[in-house]
Amino acid sequence: MLSKLRPAVKEPLERTASYLAKIGLTPNQVTLLGFLLTLIASYEFYLGNQIVAGTIMAIGSLLDALDGALARATGKVSRFGGFLDSTLDRLSDGALLVGIALGNLIDWRVAFLALIGSYMVSYARCRAELAGSGTLAVGIAERGERLIIIMIFSLINRVWIGVYLVAVLSWVTFIQRVYEARKRLQ
Ligand SMILES: CC(C)CCC[C@@H](C)CCC[C@@H](C)CCC[C@@H](C)CCOC[C@@H](COP(=O)(O)OP(=O)(O)OC[C@H]1O[C@@H](n2ccc(N)nc2=O)[C@H](O)[C@@H]1O)OCC[C@H](C)CCC[C@H](C)CCC[C@H](C)CCCC(C)C
């Protein structure tokens, strides 16, 4: 869903990316910086500081949109950069939910369901694309949506609602992707 917004936010992202280029940052550095901020946000969840965590998470996630924009704007797109971006996304998804669960902000079993659901969404896309489906950016709760849900509910000190929603919507998205993959890979 949110990935359809890409063309609409291309220009402000490019402008911000050109600023990052000016201060000498490389795409991989931006990827790592975003990851580091997400780890700090996870620790803040563990401490129970949901609003601080949600705010840091927003900045970290924004950097995730900016690393690719920077790579494209400066001709520094690399296969390793794409690999690093996606791999650190998985670690970030895990760290956030572990931080929320260890901070006792949610029943750990719900966090567990949300985590496996999120991983299945990403894995289904990756595996289907490898099998030749073409870009499988489909479903109600792609990564951008899942992050925004967690952010919004953290900012109102109700992250548990966000995790419940992700636990349900990620599995719905996984099923949507399985159906779509079945259609495309016949
Ligand atoms: C509470 C406040 C105080 C906090 C302040 C923060 C605020 C300034 C902004 C808060 C916005 C917040 C809601 C942001 C949430 C954004 C979040 C949902 C974004 C999620 O990210 C997913 C995003 C990116 O996905 P990918 O990583 O897959 O894509 P790319 O990185 O573009 O490309 C990958 C591709 O690039 C190559 N590559 C990558 C890295 C690398 N090291 N090397 C490489 O070569 C390689 O080819 C890879 O394969 O998903 C995108 C979906 C969509 C675009 C989401 C749009 C949301 C948007 C960001 C919202 C903000 C818009 C706003 C108008 C921007 C203003 C900028 C501002 C700073 C002025």
Ligand SMILES: O=P([O-])([O-])O[C@@H]1[C@@H](O)[C@H](O)[C@@H](O)[C@H](O)[C@@H]1O
């Ligand atoms: O598949 P998903 O979790 O909705 O979302 C994500 C993709 O949109 C993104 O392009 C990729 O870099 C991520 O690692 C992740 O796979």
Ligand SMILES: [Mg+2]
């Ligand atoms: Mg990125």
Ligand SMILES: [Mg+2]
């Ligand atoms: Mg990323």
